[in-house]
Amino acid sequence: MDGIYTAAQAERGKGLFTSLCERCHSVQEFSGRSFDAIWAGTTAATLYARIATTMPLDQPGSLAIPQVTALMAHIFNENKMPAGENPLEGNMDWLATISMARPTE
Template sequence: MTRSSLRPFLGVALVVLPAVALSQGAPRDVWGGVYTAAQAQRGAALYASTCASCHGDALGGNDQAPPLAGGGFRANWTGQTAAALFTRIKTTMPLDNPNSLGAAKVADIEALILSRNGFPAGQAELPADPGALDAIAITQDKPGA
């Protein structure tokens, strides 16, 4: 085979293989390592500039805005999906300018929130896609623990 006849096959392999790997190895809940440490770090910078004024530097909330970390937050969100939290942030926050953050930024901020709630980082980034996030459950207790 010549180089040019190989190229279409390579293209297909590059697109299909990651999709297969994701669907087979996808964690089912937030205990499975659903974001990366680097992503949470990006989220921290975004959080500081767009959320901290109301929710506090350490995600502890203030008089008006609820905490985004801690037992109360985890209890609020347990049984829901990472997609629900994503959509809540994207469509209602920041309260004074909702829908102003792109999907990638919202995913980065959600990664930060997960990390500050004690859910572990992993090898793959939290997807900026509600369809994929719908497969990730938020459970406050570690399964089997």
């Protein structure tokens, strides 16, 4: 999980989350223990697919790939996973190799 997104990407995702997701969600639903309960141990591809194909609930499939990856970067950042040099990309084969975990507190 180290360095798989950039800080700039997370910043963009934060803005997208506010405009597209916050009327139904708070980011806390996707961070901390809630993250552990639902997403820990699953692959980044699962999270990608969930967001890309089912969200926003009233407009599923409307997000562009860079929007989905930015939203994921925001979620990773909220979970204190370290940012790095290379942006998160919407490559499902690669995302499927990443098992998601939060750093231990």
